Amino acid sequence: MNDTLDWLDGHALALDEGDVAAGQALLGRLGRSGLLRVGVPAAQGGTGGSLGDAVDAIAQVARHSLTAAFVCWGQRAFIEYLLQSPNAALRERALPGLLGGEEAGATGLSNAMKFLSGLEQLGVRAFGAGPWTLQGRVPWASNLGTRFCVALAVARDDGAPPFVVAVPADRAGVARSADLDLIALRGSQTAALTLADVPIDDADVIHPVAREFLPRARPAFLGLQCGLSIGLAEAALGAAREHLGPARAVLGTPLTDAEAALAAHRAELLQGLAEGRFLADAPALFRLRIALAQDVQQALQLELLASGGRAYHRDQPLGFARRWREAAFIPIVTPSLSQLQGELAKLAA
Structure with missing residues (x-):
């Protein structure tokens, strides 16, 4: 574990700026450290513990590199989807590579979470009645390493309810764009995906009814995501102190x-998370996500004030400029703060 954290300290800037070698090495490092197994039952190949333990593991990574934590979150969220899936064969087939970091898991459900709130239509459609072919585009997905599998909520052309599927990178018809030209977190292997007549069948189905699965998966999706804010805020407050x-x-x-x-x-x-309260009270989790994002902004402001002019020098090894760029990602990662605030306003009305 300490070796991995030391490696992150030495490569945090390279990961933020998109160094190819560092980005390609990252997931394997996380896998070998055991971080991806935290909160996963031992019977499923994990080290046990709770979902809260997994949040803390992601926060620990975020204290050293938000790029690494973002990749860790995406991988761990994908793992959680499989743990909650009724498709035992898919879980048994995919989990070993995901837990070890040999295979990348891309959540791909940003569009789905917006769909759940009525903000967007699903961007991928399935044709047929099983097996199916997929058509559509995913404008943003992260953790798209050489060997990846992406989770997607998919509308159905036959009028049946949308479902959630896992699509591997080597499936015919899957095309990945070049990495998106981001201002930070460039080592997160974030790109767009195009799907053209991609064949899938029952073996690829994470859950047959998206509107049942997504609300159950949302506490893990958002809860694990909050680890990004916790760790980054802790790093900035520690530097300020x-x-x-x-x-x-x-x-x-x-x-x-x-x-x-x-x-x-x-x-x-x-x-x-421990009590399962957010399954029935999603607004409480929305408010916490907003509050933690505000904690990040306050922490960075305090770090800047405590560091003074040195923070504004590129030749100072403070890490402030990187954390400042990283912090700009927190309000816009899906669901964005504006989307959450809109959802809360709609619920209040």
């Missing part, structure tokens, strides 16, 4: 308050 000197003692109280708020939000998240 480290650079806090007598000349900036005035920041002591705001820093303590920010640390307490972050700890409280983390505790509320882990308790809600």
Whole structure:
């Protein structure tokens, strides 16, 4: 584990800037560290523990590199889909490679989560009555390594309810674009996918009814995602505390308050996941995701103020500029803060 965290410290900037070798090595590193097995039952190849333990594992990675944590989140969310799938054969076939980091799992369900909230139509459609062929486009998917499998919610041309499928990269008709030209997290192997007459059958089905599966998967999808905010905020607050000197003692109280708020939000998240509360109370999880994103912004502001002008120098090894870019991703990762706020406003009305 420590070797992996040390490697992340040494490659955080390279991962953020899109170094190809670092990006290709990342998932294998995470797999060998055991991080992807946290919160997975031992009977399924994991090391046991809870979903909250997996959130903390992602937060631990995010303290060193948000790119790595984002990849870890995508992989771990895909693993969670299989753990919740009734398709035991798919789970038994795919889990070993995913847990070891030899195979990449791309969530691909950003469009689906927006569909669940009535914000978008599904971008991929299935033709036929089983087996099927898929047509459509996924404009953004991450963790698309050489060997990947992407989870998609798919509309059905026969009028049956949408379903959720797993599509491997080597299936005929799957085309991956070049990596998207992002301003940060460029080592996350994020690209667009086009599907042209891609054949699938029952063996590829994660769940036959998307509207049943997605609400059950959402607490894990969003809860694990909150680990990104927790870890990044912890890193920024730790740096602020480290650079806090007598000349900036005035920041002591705001820093303590920010640390307490972050700890409280983390505790509320882990308790809600442990109790299963977010299955019935999705708005509570939405509000926590928003609060944690605000914690990140406050933490980065405090790090900047505590570091002073040094934070603005490119030749200073503070990591602030990278964290500042990383923090810009937190409000827009699906579901974005504006989407969550809109959903809360709709529920309140």
